[in-house]
Amino acid sequence: MGMNVGSGSAKGADPEPMMEMNMTPLIDVLLVLIIMMIITIPKQNHSVNLNMPVGTPPPQTTQPVVVTIDVDFDGTILWDGQVVNNRSELEAKMNAVAAMPDQPEVHLRPNKLVEYKVVAGVMATAQRLGVTKIGMVGNEQFQ
Numbered sequence: 302m303g304m305n306v307g308s309g310s311a312k313g314a315d316p317e318p319m320m321e322m323n324m325t326p327l328i329d330v331l332l333v334l335i336i337m338m339i340i341t342i343p344k345q346n347h348s349v350n351l352n353m354p355v356g357t358p359p360p361q362t363t364q365p366v367v368v369t370i371d372v373d374f375d376g377t378i379l380w381d382g383q384v385v386n387n388r389s390e391l392e393a394k395m396n397a398v399a400a401m402p403d404q405p406e407v408h409l410r411p412n413k414l415v416e417y418k419v420v421a422g423v424m425a426t427a428q429r430l431g432v433t434k435i436g437m438v439g440n441e442q443f444q
């Protein structure tokens with residue numbers, strides 16, 4: 302720590318006041334405040350909490366029913382190999398699937414060249430009508 306002593310050229314004259322503020326105590330106080338703030342901030346979790354099943358699942362007694370929806374490169378929708386002519390027919394078939402107490406699995410298999418909006422429309426229809434067991438099949442063609 303240094304001290305600024307004015308020049309004592311004249312005897313008995315008052316020393317000149319020091320014009321510079323000592324920053325050391327201010328910096329010390331700020332560092333203590335920053336450390337206290339860091340210590341008191343709660344730890345944030347960047348994780349998603351999932352309720353995972355515990356134990357081994359019971360063996361399946363019956364094979365699940367599978368409905369396959371193919372979307373061709375030109376936007377043609379096939380329900381188990383049969384052409385679906387319009388959106389209302391697709392909705393009627395989705396309603397029938399959603400109404401079943403034990404819903405069948407719906408496997409959606411889009412062509413690599415089909416427009417995204419057609420596939421997204423099929424998925425949105427399934428979600429809106431309450432189909433819960435839907436999955437994409439054939440994703441290896443997109444890699």
